[in-house]
Each structure stands twice: as C-alpha cells, then as structure tokens.
Amino acid sequence: MTELKHVHAEERAHKSNAILHPQTPLQASAEPYTDEQLAQLNTDIDEIIARYPVKRSALLPILHLVQSVDGYVTGRGVRLCAERLGLTEAEVSGVATFYTQYKRHPNGDYTIGVCTNTLCAVMGGDLIFDAVSEHLGIGHDETTEDGKITLERVECNAACDYAPVVMANWEFFDKQTPESAVRMADDLRAGKDVVPTRGAAKVCTFKHIERVLAGFPDEHANEGVGAGEQSLEGLRLAHQNDWRAPGDEGGPLSEEPVQNTAITDETGGPLPGEPHSSADRQED
Amino acid sequence: MATTLTPVLTKHWDDPRSWTLETYQRDGGYQALDKALHTDPAALIDEVKNSGLRGRGGAGFPTGLKWSFLPEPDGGPRYLVVNADESEPGTCKDIPLMMATPHILLEGVAITSFAIGCNHAFIYLRGEVVHVYRRLMNAVQEAYDAGLLGKDIGGTGFDLDVTVHAGAGAYECGEETALLDSLEGRRGQPRLKPPFPAVEGLYARPTVVNNVESVASVPSIIANGADWFSGMGTEKSKGYGIFSLSGHVTRPGQYEAPLGITLRELLDMAGGVREGHELKFWTPGGSSTPIFTAAELDVPLDFDSVAAAGSMLGTRALQIFDDTVSVVHAVARWTDFYAHESCGKCTPCREGTYWMKQIMTRLEHGEGTAEDIETLLDVCDNIFGRSFCALGDAATSPVTSGIQHFREEFELGTHTPWWEAFPPEASALFPVATSKETVSA
Incomplete structure (x- = not known):
C-alpha cells in the first residue's frame, strides 16, 4: 500500500508559476582534458565524424561522448566540439541547451x-x-x-x-x-x-550509457526480452483465436x-x- | 463479421531472440529485399503506391506518392531518413517494434533505399531508449556482416550504408524538417516548406522521411503484393496498423489490426475498461488529436472516418481514461508538455503555450476566472494555423476538444481544485492508502 503523505506534485511544481522542468545554465569547466583523455576523445570523434557525409552531423553524438567522460556538458567539452567541427562555442552551446538529455551540471x-x-x-x-x-x-x-x-x-x-x-x-x-x-x-x-x-x-552507469548513445555499442544488445x-x-x-493476416499459413x-x-x-x-x-x- | 487481428509486423515478436538476423531469416526475412533488388525501382514505387499505404507516423500521407516526389536523379546523393523519434504522448508502437524485430525495419530501409536511389540511409532514434539503440546497432552490424548492407549487395551492384543516430531528447524532432535539422547537428526546429524534403531535405539534397512503421510495412507489401495489402483496411485507409491501447483498460498493449477497426472492438479484445469504471474520454491518435468520448466508440479507426468525427487517426495511440480522471488535470498536463516542448521558433506557439499553461494551472487549482475559458479558446484561435509546424496546432487540440466535451469541468475550475473533485489516488493503477488530512494541501 502506498501512503499518500504529501501534497500533489502540482501543488509543489506550480508554486509561483514555477515550471515543471526548470533547468540551470550551463556550467563551465576550466580544467583541461589530460593528454590521455584527449587522445581517446579525438580517436572517438574521428570515428563519429566518419559516419556522416557532413561533419556537423556529428555534434549530437559528440555531445553524448562528452557526457560519457565528463558526466555532463562541460565548458571544455563545448570547446572541443567547436574546435573539431569548426563551429563557435555559442553554436555548440545553443545545440547543447536545446536537448533535455544534455545535462547542465554534474549528473x-x-x-x-x-x-x-x-x-x-x-x-x-x-x-x-x-x-x-x-x-x-x-x-x-x-x-x-x-x-x-x-x-x-x-x-x-x-x-x-x-x-x-x-x-x-x-x-x-x-x-x-x-x-x-x-x-x-x-x-x-x-x-x-x-x-x-x-x-x-x-x-x-550514466557515463556508460552516454558512450552507447554516442554510437559505440556495448556487449548488452542480446540481453533481456x-x-x-x-x-x-x-x-x-x-x-x-487463430486470427491471421490473409495469406498467412501459420x-x-x-x-x-x-x-x-x-x-x-x-x-x-x-x-x-x-x-x-x-x-x-x-x-x- | 467482427474485425479480427492481423499480425504482420508483430507476428514474430514472441520468437525467442526475435531481434537476431538468424531468427528473422528463419522466418523468411530479407527474401523481399532479394525480390526487390531484381525489380525495377520504378515498379517498386508503383507497388507501394498501389498498395495504398499511408504514412504511419500520424499525418497519413501516401508513402509511395512521397517517394515519387523525388526529382530525377542528378548524380548527387539522395537520402532516406527513418523517423524513429517516437515521442507523441500515448504512442508506443515503433519502440517495441525496433526492440523486438529491428531487422524488419532494416529490410524496409534497404528496399526503400533501392527504390528511391539512396545509398546512405539514416535511422533517427530518440535518445531516451538505450536498449533499442543497442538492438538497432546490433542489427545493422549483423546485416553488414551478412552482406545485406554495404557494397554490392547480393551481387547487384547496389551499395547501401545505414547510420543509426541517437537524438538527445526533444519532441519537436519528430517533425520531419526539425528532425533533419537535428540530424545536421542543429537545434531541432522546423523549416519553412516549401521546399519540401523531397526536393531539399538532408544537406539540401532530395530526401524521403518516413516513419518506422511505414518503412517496416514495405517488405510485406513487396513480398505479398499491393493487392494483398489493399485487401485489408478500408476504402481510403488500406492495410493493417498497430493500435496501442493504454491507460484504464484491462489488458493494455499492442493490437495489430486492419485500419477501420473500432475502439469498441479493440476494447472487447482488451478486456474492456478498468473493472468498475466507465469510459470517460480517449485519444484516437495521441495527445495531439482531439479527444473523443463514448459517443465515438463505433467510429471506424481509419484516416477519413476519424477526421469526419472531428479528430485525427494520428498514430493510433488509444489512451483510455475512465470516470475517475479530471479532464482539466489531463489537459493541463498535456499543455505543460507542449509548452515544454515548443521549440521556440514561432511566436504563436511559444507564447501561446506559455499563456495557456498559466491559465490551465489556475483552473487546476480552482482559481480560474470567469473569462478563462473564452481566453483559452481565443489563444487557441491565435495559435492554430499560425506556426511553421503542427506542434502549435497540436497544443490546441486537448484544450479545444476538452472544452467542447467537458466545459462544465473547466467551469468547475473557477472554484474547485481538480484533486478535490477527482482524487488522484482513485485513478492510480496501484492501491493507495489515504486519509483526509494528507490529501488536502
């Protein structure tokens, strides 16, 4: 049995016209990637870019990749996307803040x-x-x-x-x-x-899943129903009821x-x- | 005779390891591709045209006709983009299809690509379903390994690459031009049409954008012929489709049936509305389609009949709500959704959903004003038909149809909070212990 202890979600969520999905601004991260991280990221980014005829298409997967390393969309991640895809940081941030799966603070x-x-x-x-x-x-x-x-x-x-x-x-x-x-x-x-x-x-984990969402398969595809x-x-x-589409012999x-x-x-x-x-x- | 179910797309969902190439081929999978590769592409387009298949993503545009809109080949690339961004509230057919049998989609992708002269197809999957992404990537790899994708498929000289792309959470990307912008690495916002994607789509090249279920229907049409497909369904809504029942129904689930089946028939199959309750309202095709009541139980669920009854067939997302549910609350939550998901490009939708949300919230709290209903209708009037894409129009559907059928509940919202009139624990699908003092805020 569930005990209904509290006010309805609506009560809380709508106080003073608050919104259901408040989001904070992007947080910057000044700390640079290590050489090792950067080497791996660049290798992965090369692979992502190669999937598309036009490299900007790689932006969404690369943002997932950034989250697989940083746990959210960091300033350094945005800068890396911009450098690799020939975009401005503002263009990258504009995309990152449009989609709800890109996190603005450590997830x-x-x-x-x-x-x-x-x-x-x-x-x-x-x-x-x-x-x-x-x-x-x-x-x-x-x-x-x-x-x-x-x-x-x-x-x-x-x-x-x-x-x-x-x-x-x-x-x-x-x-x-x-x-x-x-x-x-x-x-x-x-x-x-x-x-x-x-x-x-x-x-x-979140970082593991973000790597999959960047298009790098893991070993779990054959699990589950x-x-x-x-x-x-x-x-x-x-x-x-033995109902079939026409012509279906069973x-x-x-x-x-x-x-x-x-x-x-x-x-x-x-x-x-x-x-x-x-x-x-x-x-x- | 009563309508019966016709499993085609769902036929092998219960096979062990249904998602593998081995299982799919054991059941005859990829034989339609083989047939297609030895058929003139123009004849394939004609076959799909003649089948009467209409887009299964909601709009119902004839699929073969959409393909035929591509201009003559000019030597440059042409693209197929599969819309696998299934996000319309209530819609839950493409995700289980891709989880259970991704190869039926891939075979459709290969046939469609061959028919329209595409050598690089994309599947744009919403990002919030990681296991489906795994299954799709796995299926693509299996198909490459088996020579069903890649270079010189089946020795025919036909090359096809398939890229499965994960989105990142945005309802708007289900709109085909927003999807293309998103696939190009931009914010998912719609484009002004014309030019239509057939002329200038992905990377400004000729592009076909089709829903998962539409593309997955292609192999069976090629295998069995246009007449077989058009032998099912109604005069102007041919074939079968997956009907998704959810909510206050005894056995919610996926029911694949000829178009034209009624909700009454489907409810009979699904064990009826939740025991002890009556049907109050339902959506025929997702939250973007105006709600129906018990009065529409016998409306044939095909494109034209549903339209004639004042709604849209949409994605056949039949969300069932019983007599415990507050219409104001349901509509308010959908309004929250549209306000949250409005991409912000067009002023009427962006601002209109924002203001509707404020008003719906007042009505939920029993703090509405006497003018609120008229104001809502006025705002809807100013949104409808005034935005680039259909999201704005969709946002008005629950509001206008809710007021049309249940105006008294909106009037109730001027003095009584919804949760007093319709205690939420009565709607929940699990038992909830309550006491007076804990329910009131």
Whole structure:
C-alpha cells in the first residue's frame, strides 16, 4: 500500500508559476582534458565524424561522448566540439541547451526519470515522483549529495501500455509503484545490480550509457526480452483465436510464450514477485 | 463479421531472440529485399503506391506518392531518413517494434533505399531508449556482416550504408524538417516548406522521411503484393496498423489490426475498461488529436472516418481514461508538455503555450476566472494555423476538444481544485492508502 503523505506534485511544481522542468545554465569547466583523455576523445570523434557525409552531423553524438567522460556538458567539452567541427562555442552551446538529455551540471551515476506526462501521471506517475522525491530529498533535475542519483520528470517515453513507467539511465522499468521505484532508487544507490523490465541485464552507469548513445555499442544488445508482456497482448489473442493476416499459413508459432519464460533467467527481468517485477502493482 | 487481428509486423515478436538476423531469416526475412533488388525501382514505387499505404507516423500521407516526389536523379546523393523519434504522448508502437524485430525495419530501409536511389540511409532514434539503440546497432552490424548492407549487395551492384543516430531528447524532432535539422547537428526546429524534403531535405539534397512503421510495412507489401495489402483496411485507409491501447483498460498493449477497426472492438479484445469504471474520454491518435468520448466508440479507426468525427487517426495511440480522471488535470498536463516542448521558433506557439499553461494551472487549482475559458479558446484561435509546424496546432487540440466535451469541468475550475473533485489516488493503477488530512494541501 502506498501512503499518500504529501501534497500533489502540482501543488509543489506550480508554486509561483514555477515550471515543471526548470533547468540551470550551463556550467563551465576550466580544467583541461589530460593528454590521455584527449587522445581517446579525438580517436572517438574521428570515428563519429566518419559516419556522416557532413561533419556537423556529428555534434549530437559528440555531445553524448562528452557526457560519457565528463558526466555532463562541460565548458571544455563545448570547446572541443567547436574546435573539431569548426563551429563557435555559442553554436555548440545553443545545440547543447536545446536537448533535455544534455545535462547542465554534474549528473548522478544514475538518472531516474519518472514519466509525468498525462497518461503515466494519472495512472500513478505523479504519486511515484512524489514518493521518490520525498525519499531522496531531491526535486526535478537535482542530484543526491552522494552523487549517485539524479531525479527527473520525463515526458512520454513510448511505453504507455506499461504505465506508470520509470526510466533508469534510459532503461525501461514498467508498471511501477511508489514502492518499487523507491526500492529501485535505494538499490542503485547501494551499488546493487538492478534489472530493468525490458533492457540490459542490469542498469549501467550514466557515463556508460552516454558512450552507447554516442554510437559505440556495448556487449548488452542480446540481453533481456524481445518484447514485454503488454507488447504481446494482441499477438497472444491472435494465437488463441487463430486470427491471421490473409495469406498467412501459420508457420512456426512459438509453442510457449518464450519471452515470458526468458525473463525468469539471469539474463532477463525479475521473477514475478521479485523487486521491480510487474507483480509489484497487482491489485490485491 | 467482427474485425479480427492481423499480425504482420508483430507476428514474430514472441520468437525467442526475435531481434537476431538468424531468427528473422528463419522466418523468411530479407527474401523481399532479394525480390526487390531484381525489380525495377520504378515498379517498386508503383507497388507501394498501389498498395495504398499511408504514412504511419500520424499525418497519413501516401508513402509511395512521397517517394515519387523525388526529382530525377542528378548524380548527387539522395537520402532516406527513418523517423524513429517516437515521442507523441500515448504512442508506443515503433519502440517495441525496433526492440523486438529491428531487422524488419532494416529490410524496409534497404528496399526503400533501392527504390528511391539512396545509398546512405539514416535511422533517427530518440535518445531516451538505450536498449533499442543497442538492438538497432546490433542489427545493422549483423546485416553488414551478412552482406545485406554495404557494397554490392547480393551481387547487384547496389551499395547501401545505414547510420543509426541517437537524438538527445526533444519532441519537436519528430517533425520531419526539425528532425533533419537535428540530424545536421542543429537545434531541432522546423523549416519553412516549401521546399519540401523531397526536393531539399538532408544537406539540401532530395530526401524521403518516413516513419518506422511505414518503412517496416514495405517488405510485406513487396513480398505479398499491393493487392494483398489493399485487401485489408478500408476504402481510403488500406492495410493493417498497430493500435496501442493504454491507460484504464484491462489488458493494455499492442493490437495489430486492419485500419477501420473500432475502439469498441479493440476494447472487447482488451478486456474492456478498468473493472468498475466507465469510459470517460480517449485519444484516437495521441495527445495531439482531439479527444473523443463514448459517443465515438463505433467510429471506424481509419484516416477519413476519424477526421469526419472531428479528430485525427494520428498514430493510433488509444489512451483510455475512465470516470475517475479530471479532464482539466489531463489537459493541463498535456499543455505543460507542449509548452515544454515548443521549440521556440514561432511566436504563436511559444507564447501561446506559455499563456495557456498559466491559465490551465489556475483552473487546476480552482482559481480560474470567469473569462478563462473564452481566453483559452481565443489563444487557441491565435495559435492554430499560425506556426511553421503542427506542434502549435497540436497544443490546441486537448484544450479545444476538452472544452467542447467537458466545459462544465473547466467551469468547475473557477472554484474547485481538480484533486478535490477527482482524487488522484482513485485513478492510480496501484492501491493507495489515504486519509483526509494528507490529501488536502
């Protein structure tokens, strides 16, 4: 059971016309990169630039790369982008401040993003945000003092059939409750391995994920489910009723709902009833 | 006969390791590409035109026609850019498709590229879905290794490179010209059209921008023929599509069906509205499409029927809200979203969403004024049709349709906070313990 202890998110967020997503200005970092860092960055940047016919297209991935080293968009990172792409620092900053994934101050090791767009908010996302916020003692775009967790409100993350949704470093945690989200935050903070509902075998650090988002694959692509339960609702019903598209002779339908068994092994999601599993929200 | 489901795109989502090339090829994957590479590109475009496939990203523009708008080849590059920036509130079909079966998209990319004479295609994926990015990069690598991408594909002399690009968080980049600006390394802001991307798109070269589901539908059309595809759906909305049910429904999820299915039919399949509650309002195609009520349960979900009923089919993002939900709160939160995501380029959208947000907030708190409803409608009137892209228009949809169907709740907002009229714990999908003193602020 969730205890509703506090005022609604709206109450807090809208005081004096405050905005839901306040953001601070970019912070500069005067300390230069070490030679070693710079060599690696330049090698990676060369590889990114080579993906595109026009080098400015490399800017978004390079900003992700900067965050994979610095943990946010630093002044030195902006300068490096500008130098490598033949842009002004103002042009780079203008881009960096447009996109919400580029952080303006040091990010925690883990970003917990609670969806508070309408559907998730109504299904319980507001209550989840309040619970996590209260538990961690931080608000939107703030980081715990130990530097572990940054809390955010996020917009619709394309998983509405799994509402309410929480993202941890951009991995899916489906059908969450205040309890499951608070426990996830505690486990991440304690350095435990935390398993997304649909995603890698565990949540990786912010810097690790930022390197992937710069287009450098890690070894986790084959982990986790192909599709989650909700994604398969229609297909399951079609199987039950033998509904097919015209001309579909059937073919190799899976004998068992394989993905549901897959999530019980160590490479997939949690067992039902385990922390972070969908059972957390089952009505009693 | 009642409409039944037609799994095509979703057919293999439950295969073990559905995302791998091995699984995809075992089920016949890339045979359509092989067929396409031995077909005249113009005939491929005709086939897709004849299928009647309309864009699955919301606007519903005929896909084959879009391809045919490219000018004659001039020896310079032409591009395909896949819009995988799925961010419309309520929309959740492309992300599971790419996570489960990225190769169906890649096969569509290869066929489309061959048809339009493109040798470098891009998939612009929103950045907030890292595991989907992993799966796409993995699939691209598998395809290169198998000779399905790269140089001289299948010995036909056709070369194709595919770059998967991660965005960085901006709803606006789902608009095709903003997406192109973003892919060029700029702020994601829309361009004035014309020139359309077909003439001057990525790097000012002829470009086709198509939604993930549109491109993923191409292999089945090439494999089975235009008539097969157009045999499903309605007169002007051919084929199948993924319908995404979310919210207060017993079994939310993805239901692939012919266009023209109704919400009543889909709700029957999904176990109905949450037990003990009634349908209050729903979106047919995401938050940007005007809301419907129970009165529209039997409207065929195809482009024209939904438009005739006063909304838009959009992305078939069916968000279901039951009788516990405050319309003012729902609309206010969507308004927050549009204000947050307005790129700031056009004054009516940038300023209009800002002011609507102030008014909606007052109404949420029960502090609205007698003039607020008329002011909101006036602001909407000044936004609609006055911005470069559709975001501004979209921002007005929840407000105007909310007032149209539930004006009394907006009037309630002049004296009663939404959470007193509609306690939020009643809407949550998990049990919430409350007591009087903790609910009131």
